[in-house]
Amino acid sequence: MPANTVVDANRDRHWMQRALQLAASGEGYAEPNPMVGCVLVKDGHRIGEGYHKRFGGPHAEVEALRSLPSIADAESATAYVTLEPCCHFGKTPPCSQALIDAKVSRVVIAMQDPFPKVDGGGLKALRDHGIEITVGVLRDEAEQLNAPYLKRVQKGLPWTIAKWAMTIDGRVATVDGESQWISGPQSRVHVHRLRARVDAILAGMGTVLADDPMLNARLVDDDGKPLTPPRVANRLIFSRGRLPPRDSKLVCTAKEIPTFLFTSPFVDPDERAWLEQAGLVCDAENDSIEGVLRKCADGLHGHRPATNVMVEGGPNLMASLIGSQPEDCLIDEIHAYLGPKIFGGATAPGPILGSGIESLAVAPQFRLIMIDKFDDDARLIYRRQSE
Ligand SMILES: NC(=O)c1ccc[n+]([C@@H]2O[C@H](COP(=O)([O-])OP(=O)(O)OC[C@H]3O[C@@H](n4cnc5c(N)ncnc54)[C@H](OP(=O)(O)O)[C@@H]3O)[C@@H](O)[C@H]2O)c1
Structure with a gap:
């Protein structure tokens, strides 16, 4: 594997680790929603972050975007999210749209969301808007974190x-x-x-x-x-x-x-x-x-x-x-x-x-x-x- 690819993969894992840490802070508050964390990175620096703090509240991506001094800062940034961004109107508007509107250039996702109203729809929405997507970074860790959510949705x-x-x-x-x-x-x-x-x-x-x-x-x-x-x-x-x-x-x-x-x-x-x-x-x-x-x-x-x-x-x-x-x-x-x-x-x-x-x-x-x-x-x- 070329040296640059290894560096990129390590960098992705580093920021996803932080996003998972943030996601875990929602334990006990976010359910029945999944625990989700998001980190925004630009030019190698973390510029914003957030997590889903409570059921019915803003999702992680929105919390991360709101943590920026200006929404314009998100342009060309990479968003690290522990779960596929949603694409439906639930208690809050779709997060995939929020990332598209914020003009991020890349989204790194730990795992796809099996929730029937999402299940790949968030990935498609991002891709359709020309956003680069990487799926599967620290997938096992993300699945372990949200094992209770996955069991309820899938079984x-x-x-x-x-x-x-x-x-x-x-x-x-x-x-x-x-x-x-x-x-x-x-x-x-x-x-x-x-x-x-x-x-x-x-x-x-x-x-x-x-x-x-x-x-x-x-x-x-x-x-x-x-x-x-x-x-x-x-x-x-x-x-x-x-x-x-x-x-x-x-x-x-x-x-x-x-x-x-x-x-x-x-x-x-x-x-x-x-x-x-x-x-x-x-x-x-x-x-x-x-x-x-x-x-x-x-x-x-x-x-x-x-x-x-x-x-x-x-x-x-x-x-x-x-x-x-x-x-x-x-x-x-x-x-x-x-x-x-x-x-x-x-x-x-x-x-x-x-x-x-x-x-x-x-x-x-x-x-x-x-x-x-x-x-x-x-x-x-x-x-x-x-x-
Ligand atoms: N150390 C610990 O962590 C811990 C924790 C809990 C309990 N304990 C101890 O365990 C002892 C009690 O044991 P236990 O086995 O009698 O308690 P249990 O399992 O809490 O109660 C057994 C009773 O639960 C009901 N039951 C069990 N399975 C059922 C099912 N599938 N559907 C409907 N009802 C069901 C039945 O009630 P009916 O007979 O009324 O039908 C059964 O007699 C006590 O000494 C207690 O201090 C220790």
Whole structure:
């Protein structure tokens, strides 16, 4: 490869890296839109940059153009964008047109947008106006960043993150069912941060009865003052018959935090009516968990489409999400917290019960993407290896 071509490719990767960094700042705010970043470069210097800061707000390209002292500065510049610029009128006008109007001469794009209203249309609009295009710079990184968005658009399912805290010997509760707390305060801060950026939190009735959880994000600043989370997750509780106690935290806060109970049509109608007047939405349509996740991706009962959901267990609900064959596994990412304790005991559960997978050959496979140390805890983040 000629030396100049190598230099150009390195330069493209350098600026795209910055655009990806910017894009990631939108996490928790941009969804259900993708996270997108844009850097404007002229004569080897960055002249402007921006990212999609929140759903409904200006897109990254527009933010970058607005960061310029004058729009005329964009003439002949190169725009580095982490996702194909849009070409349709949504909540904002098309970004491909904004780049055309600004007279940029080249657009470098990490990946095409599979969203049906775009899907190559942005590239075509730029090309039709004589703009030079390069597609695929840091494509893998861009796909990893927007994996939840891609899953929703391409498969109609949200990105599903299973989180659990377990002892060094792999137990999530003692033989008596106690589990609070296995991990330490620092780990729990990170769990609250995760809750603060997902659209829904799932739990089974066993966990509701054992732990009486709130399943909400409680963020505080360095002085302990409460912070507003980027979004409030819907709480989704699964049961085949048991109902939550009237004085449980979930029921007492159901008017403030949307709470859905997926249960059987045969539960006591009077108790169900009482729970509904207390604010719970009872859904007795007997959908599978996958069916419920599909409804979430579409927008559950008029709520915004869910891009990320988090499963807080326990081990029987987790089993329903794993299934017995790799294609049944609904979990895309695992956040496993390892706390510095051992419980032992043949009946102390691990994170996943159920009947388990049938053989090693069909075990769902994951890739380790991050290890963190929080005091004496370890957090392991795994992502499902694509088939
Ligand atoms: N360390 C951790 O990270 C962690 C996290 C969560 C829980 N835990 C511990 O786990 C224990 C509770 O375990 P668990 O397995 O009983 O809790 P669970 O999985 O939260 O609840 C199980 C119950 O959920 C319902 N359920 C499960 N799958 C379902 C499906 N596919 N459709 C509809 N309903 C479904 C059923 O409720 P019905 O029986 O009412 O039909 C089932 O009995 C507690 O000791 C708790 O402290 C630990």
